[in-house]
Amino acid sequence: xxxxxxxxxxxxxxxxxxxxxxxxxxxxxxxxxxxxxxxxxxxxxxxxxxxxxxxxxxxxxxxxxxxxxxxxxxxxxxxxxxxxxxxxxxxxxxxxxxxxxxxxxxxxxxxxxxxxxxxxxxxxxxxxxxxxxxxxxxxxxxxxxxxxxxxxxxxxxxxxxxxxxxxxxxxxxxxxxxxxxxxxxxxxxxxxxxxxxxxxxxxxxxxxxxxxxxxxxxxxxxxxxxxxxxxxxxxxxxxxxxxxxxxxxxxxxxxxxxxxxxxxxxxxxxxxxxxxxxxxxxxxxxxxxxxxxxxxxxxxxxxxxxxxxxxxxxxxxxxxxxxxxxxxxxxxxxxxxxxxxxxxxxxxxxxxxxxxx
Ligand SMILES: NC(=O)c1ccc[n+]([C@@H]2O[C@H](COP(=O)([O-])OP(=O)(O)OC[C@H]3O[C@@H](n4cnc5c(N)ncnc54)[C@H](O)[C@@H]3O)[C@@H](O)[C@H]2O)c1
Ligand SMILES: N[C@H](C(=O)O)[C@H](O)COP(=O)(O)O
Numbered sequence: 001x002x003x004x005x006x007x008x009x010x011x012x013x014x015x016x017x018x019x020x021x022x023x024x025x026x027x028x029x030x031x032x033x034x035x036x037x038x039x040x041x042x043x044x045x046x047x048x049x050x051x052x053x054x055x056x057x058x059x060x061x062x063x064x065x066x067x068x069x070x071x072x073x074x075x076x077x078x079x080x081x082x083x084x085x086x087x088x089x090x091x092x093x094x095x096x097x098x099x100x101x102x103x104x105x106x107x108x109x110x111x112x113x114x115x116x117x118x119x120x121x122x123x124x125x126x127x128x129x130x131x132x133x134x135x136x137x138x139x140x141x142x143x144x145x146x147x148x149x150x151x152x153x154x155x156x157x158x159x160x161x162x163x164x165x166x167x168x169x170x171x172x173x174x175x176x177x178x179x180x181x182x183x184x185x186x187x188x189x190x191x192x193x194x195x196x197x198x199x200x201x202x203x204x205x206x207x208x209x210x211x212x213x214x215x216x217x218x219x220x221x222x223x224x225x226x227x228x229x230x231x232x233x234x235x236x237x238x239x240x241x242x243x244x245x246x247x248x249x250x251x252x253x254x255x256x257x258x259x260x261x262x263x264x265x266x267x268x269x270x271x272x273x274x275x276x277x278x279x280x281x282x283x284x285x286x287x288x289x290x291x292x293x294x295x296x297x298x299x300x301x302x303x304x305x306x307x308x309x310x311x312x313x314x315x316x317x318x319x320x321x322x323x324x325x326x327x328x329x330x331x332x333x334x335x336x337x338x339x340x341x342x343x344x345x346x347x348x349x350x351x352x353x354x355x356x357x
Contacts, residue, residue, distance in 0.1 A: 004085075006034075006035075006036055006073060006322075007035045007036065007038070007071055007118060007324045007327055007328075008037070008038050008040060008070070008115070008117045008118075008325070009038065009039050009040065009116065009117065009118055009119075009120060009320060009323065010040050010042065010107045010110050010115075010116030010117075010118065010119045010120070011039055011040065011041045011107065011110055011119075011120050011122065011124045012042050012044065012100070012103040012104040012106075012107040012108075012120075012121045012122060013023060013041060013042060013043040013047065013081050013099070013100065013103040013122055014100050014103070014121060014123045014124050014301070015088050015096050015097070015100050015122075015123060015124050015125045015128070015354055016043075016051075016096050016099060016100070016123030017087060017088050017090060017091050017092070017093060017096045017301070017303065017306060018089075018122075018123055018125065018289050018300070018301025018302060018303060018304045018306050018312035019087055019123070019299075019301065019305060019306050020216060020301070021047070021048070021051035021055075021122070021310075022051065022055050022306075022309070022313070023122065023297065023311050023313040023315075023316035023317075024039075024041065024122055024219065024316065025048075025051055025055060025057045025059060026057065026311075026316075027056075027247075027313050027316050027317045028059060028075050028311035029057055029059055029328070031345075033304065033317075033320070034074070034075070034138060036324065036335075037070050037320065037324060038070065038071075038073060038074065038076065039075050039076065040067060040070050040076045040078060040110070040115075040116050041075070041076065041077050041078065042078050042103040042106045042107040042110070043077055043078075043080060043082050043103055044077065044079050044080060044081060044316055045063040045077055045079065045306040046084040047084060047085070047087070047099075048061060048077050050087055051087075051141075054307065055096040055309055059075060059119065061074065061075040061076065062073075062074045062075065062076050062077070063075050063076075063077045063079060064076055064077070064078055064079070065078070065079050066078065067110050067116065067155060068115070070115075071297060076107065078110075080102055080106045081099070081102060081108045085098075085099040089303075089306040089307025089308075090303040090306045090307060091303070092125055092127065092128050092303070093128065093204045094128055094264065095130060095146045096125075096127030097124075097127075097129045097130075097131075098131070098306075100124045100125070100128075100129055100131075101124075101129050101131070101134045102120065103286040104124070104139070104157070105141070106212075107119055107121070108142075108143065108146050108147075111147075111292050111294075112146065112147070112172045112292070116296070116352045117291070117293075117327055118293040118295070118323040118324065118327050119292065119293070119295075119317055119323070120294070120295050120296060120316070120319050120320055120323050121139050121294065121295075122296070122297075122316070123296065123297065123299060123301045123302075124138075124139070124301070125300070125303075126138055126168075126302050127259070128147075128231075129288075132230055136297040137168035137169075137276070138167075138168050139287065139294065139296065140167060141168065142170070143290060143292075143294055144240075144287075144290065147290045147291055147292050149289055149290045149293070149328045150165070150185060150189065150249055150289055151287050151288070151289050152186060152189040152190065152193065152287070152288040152289040153167040153285065153287065153288055154190070154193060154262075154272065154285075154286045154287070154288040155275045155276075155283055155284070155285055155286070155298065156198075156283070156284050156286050156322065157279045157282050157283055157284065157318075157353050159258075160257065160263075160275065160278060160279055161187060161190075161194070161198075161261065161262040161263070162262070162263050162264075162265055162271040162272070162274070162275040163189070163190045163193075163263070163265070163288070164186075164264070164265055164266075164267065164268060164271050164272075165182060165183060165186050165261055165264060165265065165266050165267065165270070166177055166178065166182075166266065166267050166268070167267075167268055168268065168352030169267075171267065174210070174266065174267045175210065175221075175223055177229055178210060178223060178228075178266060179227065180227055180230065180231050183207075183227060183228060183231040184231055184234075184235065184333045185263060186265060187205060187207065187231070187235055187240060187242050188235075188240070189197055189288055190205055190262050190264055190288070191203055191205060191240050191242075191288065191291075193286075193288035194261050194262055194334070196315060196329065196330055196333045196334075197286075197288065197293075197329055197330060198261075198325045198326075198329065199329050200261050200330075200354055202241065203241065203261040203262065204241045204243065204259070204260045204261050204265060205240070205241065205242045205243070205260060205261065205262050205263075205316055206242075206243050206244050206246055206251070206256075206262070206263045207232060207242055207243070207244035207246070207258040207263075207264045207272070208244065208245060208248040208251060208258065208261075208263060208264065208265045208266055209224045209228065209230060209245035209246060209247055209248055209266070210223045210228065210245070210266040210267075211223060211224055211253060212225055212229075212247075212249070213247045213249075214225050214228075214244075214245045214246065214247050221232060224245045228244065228245045232244060232245070236316060242264075243260070248265065248266070248270050251263070251274075252274040252277075252278065257274075266295060270328055275298075279298070280298060280299070280315075281298075281312050281314050281315055282298075282314060282315060282316050283297075283298030283318070284297065284298060284315065284319045284322045285297065285298055285319070286294070286322060289342045293323050293326050293327050293328075293330070294323070295319040295320075295322050295355065296319055297315035297316045297318070297319050298315045
């Protein structure tokens with residue numbers, strides 16, 4: 001595999017009134033980024049020129065009308081509309097919501113057509129993107145519909161990975177949504193993603209309990225005993241190394257999470273509070289389980305600091321690196337899986353390396 005090959009990286013602009021434009025431009029201010037990817041930003045010249053001037057960022061880009069005109073090794077801006085939205089940093093506007101959806105739709109079309117290899121999305125505001133034509137609580141559900149498949153919200157860094165059994169649903173709907181089928185599907189998705197996307201050979205997965213203290217043998221709720229435990233036993237029997245349910249309250253503070261390749265949390269805040277507390281600024285939101293690769297930073301529109309030049313761009317930069325790494329890992333995994341001779345060779349080389357190391 002040619003690791004110097006440039007990956008075509010589609011980028012949706014997100015909410016232009018948030019910190020998306022700033023973190024995108026800051027990421028590509030470093031010219032070394034163009035050595036391994038060609039960014040294709042779905043927005044417009046005027047939008048990017050405004051952001052560039054506002055933040056005084058010194059970069060050059062190439063404006064094009066369609067993706068077929070993209071120039072490799074340059075930052076490309078694909079013009080998505082004749083109209084330029086008014087940029088009002090920190091404000092939730094209908095215009096910005098519409099533009100964010102348009103950018104996402106254009107980027108997803110390019111992804112589906114194979115015109116870009118991966119997608120990195122800048123943050124949207126989940127409220128102003130809603131309309132008759134777009135009713136999704138976020139990118140994850142939209143991408144699951146567009147790309148076909150069951151998506152898994154998987155928050156990742158090199159040393160901590162947290163997946164979710166349920167994601168953007170109200171807390172009063174969590175318990176009834178956690179069925180044996182859902183648990184089975186999500187554990188398998190985490191397992192398969194660890195193997196194919198992150199190249200973990202024999203993943204160990206921890207499942208967090210739903211109720212306080214995992215229900216304490218039914219004293220505080222039945223779901224852990226009746227739903228989680230039987231599925232854990234069944235999957236373990238099938239060869240998937242899944243353990244738990246673990247009491248969620250002490251799982252991270254005790255450092256227990258370090259013994260596992262991934263943790264599966266029952267609901268959004270149970271997983272994302274420890275994840276963002278331990279790794280805010282480095283974390284990546286990866287939509288696993290789909291045919292195509294999509295990542296985003298671990299933060300939202302951050303209206304409170306938008307336009308002030310205070311946004312930390314490292315999580316967006318990580319989202320770029322992670323998308324590229326997963327794309328390469330998948331290709332390598334698929335090549336090796338399709339060719340048993342190569343697989344044996346890789347195994348022998350691995351053994352040899354270990355002997356020498
Ligand atoms: N991928 C996405 O599109 C995505 C992700 C998360 C939240 N959101 C949406 O964003 C909106 C705002 O959400 P929120 O307030 O819960 O979360 P947020 O991440 O926008 O902000 C939370 C806090 O973190 C700070 N912060 C966020 N990013 C930062 C950065 N890069 N550098 C420095 N400080 C940063 C903010 O100033 C704020 O204090 C909501 O509509 C939410 O749904 C979108
Ligand atoms: N739950 C995500 C987070 O807090 O990072 C976020 O809201 C993004 O969701 P989508 O990827 O579905 O837009």
